[in-house]
Amino acid sequence: MSSHKVAVIGAGSAGTLAAVRLRQLLNDAVQITVYERGSQAGGRAWDVDFAGTTIEIGGTVLHSTGRHTMDLMKLTGAEEGHYTSGISGDDKTFWFWTDKGFVVKTGDSLPSMALGIVKHVGPFSALRVTMSVQKVAKKWTGIYALQDAGQTFDTPQQMLSALGLNAETGVSVRDELHNHHVNSRMIDDVVVPIVHNMYNQGGELNSLAGQVGLAGAGLAGGYLFSVKGGNRTLFSQALAKIEADVQLNTAVTRIAGATNSDGGLTWTLTTSSGSSQFDAVVLAAPLALADLELTLDGTPLSVSVYPYQQVNTTLVVGELAPEYFGLPAGAKLPGNFFVADSAKQPFKSLGITGFSPVYQQRIYKIFSAERKMSDELLARIFSSVSAVHRHVWRGAYPVLPAGIDHVPFILAPGLTYGCAFETAAGAVEVEAVGGYNAGSLAANALRLK
Numbered sequence: 001m002s003s004h005k006v007a008v009i010g011a012g013s014a015g016t017l018a019a020v021r022l023r024q025l026l027n028d029a030v031q032i033t034v035y036e037r038g039s040q041a042g043g044r045a046w047d048v049d050f051a052g053t054t055i056e057i058g059g060t061v062l063h064s065t066g067r068h069t070m071d072l073m074k075l076t077g078a079e080e081g082h083y084t085s086g087i088s089g090d091d092k093t094f095w096f097w098t099d100k101g102f103v104v105k106t107g108d109s110l111p112s113m114a115l116g117i118v119k120h121v122g123p124f125s126a127l128r129v130t131m132s133v134q135k136v137a138k139k140w141t142g143i144y145a146l147q148d149a150g151q152t153f154d155t156p157q158q159m160l161s162a163l164g165l166n167a168e169t170g171v172s173v174r175d176e177l178h179n180h181h182v183n184s185r186m187i188d189d190v191v192v193p194i195v196h197n198m199y200n201q202g203g204e205l206n207s208l209a210g211q212v213g214l215a216g217a218g219l220a221g222g223y224l225f226s227v228k229g230g231n232r233t234l235f236s237q238a239l240a241k242i243e244a245d246v247q248l249n250t251a252v253t254r255i256a257g258a259t260n261s262d263g264g265l266t267w268t269l270t271t272s273s274g275s276s277q278f279d280a281v282v283l284a285a286p287l288a289l290a291d292l293e294l295t296l297d298g299t300p301l302s303v304s305v306y307p308y309q310q311v312n313t314t315l316v317v318g319e320l321a322p323e324y325f326g327l328p329a330g331a332k333l334p335g336n337f338f339v340a341d342s343a344k345q346p347f348k349s350l351g352i353t354g355f356s357p358v359y360q361q362r363i364y365k366i367f368s369a370e371r372k373m374s375d376e377l378l379a380r381i382f383s384s385v386s387a388v389h390r391h392v393w394r395g396a397y398p399v400l401p402a403g404i405d406h407v408p409f410i411l412a413p414g415l416t417y418g419c420a421f422e423t424a425a426g427a428v429e430v431e432a433v434g435g436y437n438a439g440s441l442a443a444n445a446l447r448l449k
Ligand SMILES: Cc1cc2nc3c(=O)[nH]c(=O)nc-3n(C[C@H](O)[C@H](O)[C@H](O)COP(=O)(O)OP(=O)(O)OC[C@H]3O[C@@H](n4cnc5c(N)ncnc54)[C@H](O)[C@@H]3O)c2cc1C
Pocket: 009, 010, 011, 012, 013, 014, 015, 035, 036, 037, 038, 041, 042, 043, 044, 045, 057, 058, 059, 060, 061, 062, 198, 216, 250, 251, 252, 253, 284, 285, 286, 289, 290, 291, 292, 311, 313, 393, 395, 396, 397, 418, 419, 422, 426, 427, 428, 429, 431
């Protein structure tokens, strides 16, 4: 049987699921080459060795209701671990920080968090948000039955309509919750701090993204985990299992489609190490970050490029200074801080992420959107700092306002875009869904050849 040649650009969640789906649908009738600019697969699911341990610095928390993620766990035989490591005792507590101080203090369980929140906002607003998130999550999980039945989507709008979720991307999470009579305390002091932690953006996020953020915090059931040995290993191992040819440290700089003698399109990819031809291409890297040129018969392809948001991840081994948080020296502090806009802090979230066996101290992870956490700033937040690691995500997530006209999954015949859905909502599983769709579309295009 003649074999189709397909290139997948990007070995993150979207690219891996596209490759897995191509293998499922076309079996050995397809040769899959994955080009990855980085030194390993994983993309924004990434970890670093720091202070004697391994810490996730990108996509960290995975969700048990994410079917594609769980399928990758099965395919690779990966084991589940906790998303913080090596800490003990009472540290998984959450405090919500506003201009009025810590308005919600919760223990380490969901019921305790729920109780703490209800005390601050009243039962009705808390219930309305929970019900809304559960409704959105239920609609969203409808995607699996559609994908199992072989349904594909040419555009994110089509996918959203099929799931009954179009309205949610047309309105901000703040306006949507106001419309549902959720009070300002719930929105400003609880919802926004939680979505800050997920997206480093606030109430202006489209409502679907906001509610995905809340579901990611556990409001929609299921449980949260990370992969033992690092989330990114899920992708490298899955690509090895399906026998994709993975070209690491290889950036694609140009994707050029040219009409061939059969009237179809042949795709030529230019990389740092030469050029190769393919029958189909899945672009599974965000257009805003991929730094590549797209042409069709010599003319640049016209596609909207939506901006992505910079995020600084700072890891700190040390002891927090209670005084910075308006508390007396020696006061107990929580494991995690959710930060409201009104607290006017230079960071969006701060929490324990592990324990350093080298320093015998906790490791904190801080997310700050535009601002770098300077040594001077850290010296105010911490009473002692033993080690620091800084990582700048040039684009952590798309900027996610309401009402965007998303880029289609099909950019041209034989060229699909695995990250198209990310301007509606982004997370490891959401990108897996988009990548799976792009892989299915690519396989369908090849079967028609
Ligand atoms: C700080 C941070 C925290 C997060 N926390 C969570 C979380 O807790 N839970 C969650 O579910 N999600 C989280 N996310 C989001 C999640 O990580 C992403 O949505 C998801 O990993 C994106 O997958 P992707 O495949 O679409 O893109 P990416 O993971 O970005 O993959 C694209 C790949 O393409 C490669 N590439 C780019 N351009 C080229 C090129 N020209 N040639 C070759 N290769 C190229 C890149 O190197 C990259 O490996 C977080 C993200 C960040 C940054």
